Amino acid sequence: MTKKINWGILGAGKIAGKFATDLATLTDANLYAVASRTLAKAEGFAKEYHFEKAFGNYEEMLTDPELDAVYVATPHVFHCQHTLLCLTHKKAVICEKPFAINTKEVKQMIAKAKETDTFLMDALWTLCLPHILKTKEIVESGQLGKLISVKADFGFVADFNPNSRLFDRDLGGGSLLDIGIYPALLALFLLGKPKKITAAALMGQTKVDEECAVFLEYEDGQTANLHSTLLAQTPIEAYVYCEKGYIHIPPRFHEGVAGITILRYENLAATFIPFDYQVLGYQYEAAEMMRCMREGKLESDLVPHQFSLDLMELLDEIRGQIGLIYPRHD
Ligand SMILES: NC(=O)c1ccc[n+]([C@@H]2O[C@H](COP(=O)([O-])OP(=O)(O)OC[C@H]3O[C@@H](n4cnc5c(N)ncnc54)[C@H](OP(=O)(O)O)[C@@H]3O)[C@@H](O)[C@H]2O)c1
The missing domain is CATH 3.40.50.720 (NAD(P)-binding Rossmann-like Domain)
Structure with missing residues (x-):
């Protein structure tokens, strides 16, 4: 062994x-x-x-x-x-x-x-989860036609505590970096880097974003609608809209789910693809890391360094637009 x-x-x-x-x-x-x-x-x-x-x-x-x-x-x-x-x-x-x-x-x-x-x-454990990889495979197969738009949300009610890592600017507070990163990574994973980024946020008394909305536009007219908030519980689900139908990733889309649903507009037929997650799903990223280490690789195939860079550039641009500054780092 x-x-x-x-x-x-x-x-x-x-x-x-x-x-x-x-x-x-x-x-x-x-x-x-x-x-x-x-x-x-x-x-x-x-x-x-x-x-x-x-x-x-x-x-x-x-x-x-x-x-x-x-x-x-x-x-x-x-x-x-x-x-x-x-x-x-x-x-x-x-x-x-x-x-x-x-x-x-x-x-x-x-x-x-x-x-x-x-x-x-x-x-980015979400990118190692089988239902997310399956979603990408379906999109890339072309069976639903061209991908048109991705919509994803992540929100929960966080009790306000100015000293907690969610609200304290010195601990990297705000919705975007904590949970908004999940809708953002899904858009980046399925659509790639956008040509235009438009963001707006509600900044709280500790100068971090308590709610953030992002609209991404792509070269050939594709879009993404992304939302994160510390002020309301939201479904935490994702829709991947394509020409001939859509894929629904149910709550909570970023972790192990019971399955995903494909709905085809032609006959309004829904197909459920089940997944059997026994635990939350963090073992997939650990398994990916160990597989790469054993193969002598220095980075992951599923989450390459370039993806981390692209994602952080996207988050930096959003932060610039909403005025979210981390003085000790920026
Ligand atoms: N992947 C996911 O699903 C997921 C979910 C939740 C959070 N996260 C990420 O994981 C990170 C930690 O989140 P968490 O919810 O686990 O936070 P947490 O419960 O506050 O734990 C963070 C730990 O960091 C250590 N630490 C070192 N310096 C610290 C400081 N100055 N202030 C506070 N803690 C300090 C502490 O451990 P010791 O006291 O033992 O040194 C603390 O227990 C965050 O970056 C968050 O984005 C990821």
Whole structure:
């Protein structure tokens, strides 16, 4: 049997727990280490999710020679810094979304990965999910004719707390980078880079976008309508409108769903394509990373570095239009 890959988690917060739960379903992954700024917290996390080692300092974990791969799960504003730290120690890294705060940081991360000859991946887990890949396959097959428009939303009611990572500008707050990134990545995945971007937002008292609407236009008349909000629960679904019908990705479109529906206008026939997700779906990105590492690749085929750059350029442009500034980074 191939040697198991020893995983480490950097930052023992909420998403780290979900990722660890799904990672445990992969037989070739070893839940090896977790690092927190607080040793007691790391120990509690290691016990709960069955990791072998706990560290009370991020860098200490990275000096462990047995560690192969790191999942960075800290708030947005630390992604670049923590990814660079992993790469400096030549540990393969998958970093949570948004990959960084801006394109300048993403370029730095990719350059460091190249310089150190180390694997680097943006944790855009949605792009590794079978129902999203199936949606793209259907569109590309041409069976529904030309793709005309993508519509996607992501909203929930966040209790206002100026010090939370959702509202605090110094922690990368706002709807766009936290959840608006999902509609944006779906549009980019299915339609590519737009020729024109128009964005508007409701900026809150902490100067971050509490709601954001984006309209994308493409060379041959295709469009995308994207919406994110921290002020209302929205369906969190996606529609892919084509000439001869549409594909509906039901709530919550960005994670494992029961299935997708294709509706053909010709006879109004609906076809349901089921998917059997036993867990949320974070194991697909981890499996993709391990497959690439075993093949000696330095980037993912499903989430290549160029996609991360294109996505961040799109987010940068939207931020420029709505006046969302992160003073410590921009
Ligand atoms: N892919 C997804 O579905 C998904 C879902 C939710 C969030 N995320 C992303 O994951 C990242 C973390 O989100 P989360 O919801 O897990 O946040 P969280 O619960 O606040 O956890 C973040 C962790 O980062 C560490 N950290 C280091 N410096 C920190 C600081 N100055 N302030 C606060 N925490 C700090 C902390 O871990 P220690 O105390 O252990 O050091 C903290 O527990 C975000 O970038 C978010 O976009 C992704």
